[in-house]
Amino acid sequence: MLALGKLLDLTLAGREPAEKTQMTVEGVRMRWLGEGALEVRPPEARDNGMDLLLSAGIHGNETAPIELLDELLHGIARGDIKPRARMLFLFGNPEAIRRGERYIEQDVNRLFNGRHELSSGTEALRAGELERLAATFFSVPGRMRLHYDLHTAIRGSKIEQFALYPFKEGRQHSRRELARLRAAGMEAVLLQSKASITFTAYTYEQLDAEAFTLELGKARPFGQNQQVNLLLLEERLKRIIEGDEPSAEDERLDGLQLFSVAREIIKHSDNFHLHLPADIENFSELSKGYLLAEDLAETRWIVEEEGARIIFPNPKVKNGLRAGILIVPTTPDQLG
Numbered sequence: 001m002l003a004l005g006k007l008l009d010l011t012l013a014g015r016e017p018a019e020k021t022q023m024t025v026e027g028v029r030m031r032w033l034g035e036g037a038l039e040v041r042p043p044e045a046r047d048n049g050m051d052l053l054l055s056a057g058i059h060g061n062e063t064a065p066i067e068l069l070d071e072l073l074h075g076i077a078r079g080d081i082k083p084r085a086r087m088l089f090l091f092g093n094p095e096a097i098r099r100g101e102r103y104i105e106q107d108v109n110r111l112f113n114g115r116h117e118l119s120s121g122t123e124a125l126r127a128g129e130l131e132r133l134a135a136t137f138f139s140v141p142g143r144m145r146l147h148y149d150l151h152t153a154i155r156g157s158k159i160e161q162f163a164l165y166p167f168k169e170g171r172q173h174s175r176r177e178l179a180r181l182r183a184a185g186m187e188a189v190l191l192q193s194k195a196s197i198t199f200t201a202y203t204y205e206q207l208d209a210e211a212f213t214l215e216l217g218k219a220r221p222f223g224q225n226q227q228v229n230l231l232l233l234e235e236r237l238k239r240i241i242e243g244d245e246p247s248a249e250d251e252r253l254d255g256l257q258l259f260s261v262a263r264e265i266i267k268h269s270d271n272f273h274l275h276l277p278a279d280i281e282n283f284s285e286l287s288k289g290y291l292l293a294e295d296l297a298e299t300r301w302i303v304e305e306e307g308a309r310i311i312f313p314n315p316k317v318k319n320g321l322r323a324g325i326l327i328v329p330t331t332p333d334q335l336g
């Protein structure tokens with residue numbers, strides 16, 4: 001296999017490859033762009049006009065998605081997967097991946113859309129670098145732009161695999177993309193209703209890509225991901241890469257559950273207290289009137305929404321950041 005197919009090994013070892021560009025026997029060019037960053041380009045005659053960005057390891061301890069991207073790259077480097085799409089593979093936070101930690105000093109996924117400029121340290125620099133790599137990759141006009149940022153969650157979930165779809169004023173969420181996510185094994189999609197500071201919010205809002213954060217199960221160390229079933233996602237990614245998706249895809253959403261954000265719970269101070277059991281699962285229902293959280297100045301977060309559920313509850317985030325999302329079921333009326 002070509003050495004550049006081993007992007008994960010290079011990243012884990014903190015090594016630069018001797019050769020920065022390599023070609024497979026099928027004429028697929030692999031180009032190392034920097035730590036944890038590799039571009040894959042099909043021969044011009046096979047290029048189908050799709051630009052696909054696949055990222056993982058924005059949180060260093062979320063290993064199942066990193067292993068999946070590693071597998072796909074091996075398949076391309078061996079010539080088993082024959083791309084028609086142009087691709088960018090990114091491992092988001094190399095140092096955190098090496099240490100098996102979510103982040104070192106700052107959560108990289110809270111540093112996009114300008115936030116990294118207000119901060120300092122290696123993770124702020126990395127977020128800036130990831131923005132530049134993505135912006136250069138998605139700078140060719142007239143091509144389809146798709147970004148999947150792959151994650152696993154801190155806790156268990158009543159809905160194992162789901163996507164978060166960013167928001168931009170005046171832009172409609174796409175039914176076609178939801179159907180594609182359903183085919184990739186996602187059971188639910190959370191439609192965001194305001195701008196954000198995550199990687200996919202950046203590529204969606206600034207670079208005009210269709211962009212999704214995919215949550216694929218519970219985070220575990222390398223080699224312990226047997227319970228995370230990525231078969232449907234892997235199958236669909238191979239089809240997108242090879243330009244082999246069914247042409248008249250069924251756009252019925254086929255049981256896909258849709259949610260919208262009712263409120264983000266923001267931790268304002270060290271007095272923040274979340275009234276949930278430590279082992280609560282994502283998508284747990286909360287009844288109306290429930291006192292969810294308290295903070296300084298007698299701030300109280302009381303559930304007012306019918307059918308509310310909680311995802312990503314985390315009282316340990318830094319002050320000023322999201323400590324959970326209250327979501328409610330929604331219907332696919334507003335899709336484009």
Ligand SMILES: O=C(O)CCC(=O)N[C@@H](CCC(=O)O)C(=O)O
Pocket residue numbers: 059109151152153154155164198200213312313314
């Ligand atoms: O399990 C958790 O609490 C967090 C899992 C995770 O890393 N989720 C992403 C979601 C990004 C998004 O909102 O699109 C994150 O928190 O960065």
Ligand SMILES: [Zn+2]
Pocket residue numbers: 058059062151152153
């Ligand atoms: Zn994550």
